[in-house]
Amino acid sequence: GENVEQHPSTLSVQEGDSAVIKCTYSDSASNYFPWYKQELGKGPQLIIDIRSNVGEKKDQRIAVTLNKTAKHFSLHITETQPEDSAVYFCAARGSYNFNKFYFGSGTKLNVKP
Amino acid sequence: DADVTQTPRNRITKTGKRIMLECSQTKGHDRMYWYRQDPGLGLRLIYYSFDVKDINKGEISDGYSVSRQAQAKFSLSLESAIPNQTALYFCATSTSNNEQFFGPGTRLTVL
Numbered sequence: 767g768e769n770v771e772q773h774p775s776t777l778s779v780q781e782g783d784s785a786v787i788k789c790t791y792s793d794s795a796s797n798y799f800p801w802y803k804q805e806l807g808k809g810p811q812l813i814i815d816i817r818s819n820v821g822e823k824k825d826q827r828i829a830v831t832l833n834k835t836a837k838h839f840s841l842h843i844t845e846t847q848p849e850d851s852a853v854y855f856c857a858a859r860g861s862y863n864f865n866k867f868y869f870g871s872g873t874k875l876n877v878k879p
Numbered sequence: 880d881a882d883v884t885q886t887p888r889n890r891i892t893k894t895g896k897r898i899m900l901e902c903s904q905t906k907g908h909d910r911m912y913w914y915r916q917d918p919g920l921g922l923r924l925i926y927y928s929f930d931v932k933d934i935n936k937g938e939i940s941d942g943y944s945v946s947r948q949a950q951a952k953f954s955l956s957l958e959s960a961i962p963n964q965t966a967l968y969f970c971a972t973s974t975s976n977n978e979q980f981f982g983p984g985t986r987l988t989v990l
Contacts, residue, residue, distance in 0.1 A: 809981030869921035
């Protein structure tokens with residue numbers, strides 16, 4: 767099956783700086799890569815996703831890039847704010863079963879005011 | 880998100896007890912999932928269901944069973960709980976384009 771690795775496990779940035787979280791995947795046939803934000807005491811919430819037919823997608827301060835050749839994708843948050851502090855998970859959809867998702871281990875982002 | 884609810888939110892139980900975690904959704908989605916979250920391991924799939932008559936095992940189904948009582952209800956059972964099943968459990972639903980919506984989670988502690 768798919769194996770997704772996520773780095774770093776913790777990330778601390780100053781408010782206004784950028785944050786980058788990286789994930790690698792093993793199955794070259796995976797074609798859908800969502801990112802989730804999990805706030806304390808809540809379930810993960812989708813913040814952005816990308817499909818394998820595009821290399822980059824932006825939504826205001828959030829962007830995701832995908833490099834299919836290298837099998838890695840990254841989440842970029844610009845102009846970070848304290849409310850961006852949360853745990854972020856990447857995921858990849860399995861190629862043999864499109865209803866299975868494989869998650870990274872999570873990155874705890876702390877934005878210091 | 881109130882569209883996907885889980886009960887109970889917290890549960891402490893003893894080894895060997897039978898436990899049921901319940902999930903209900905008002906999104907009208909056919910696909911429902913149960914995940915387990917452990918520190919440093921992300922989310923791992925336990926079971927998933929495409930509709931009432933369809934149940935599929937995930938990565939870590941041993942020690943768990945599920946029941947899809949209706950389109951809106953998907954329950955997870957631990958027949959005989961053991962301490963290494965202590966974790967945070969999430970139910971999720973998804974659309975046909977695979978966007979997933981998660982419930983608030985159930986924190987289960989097995990003593």
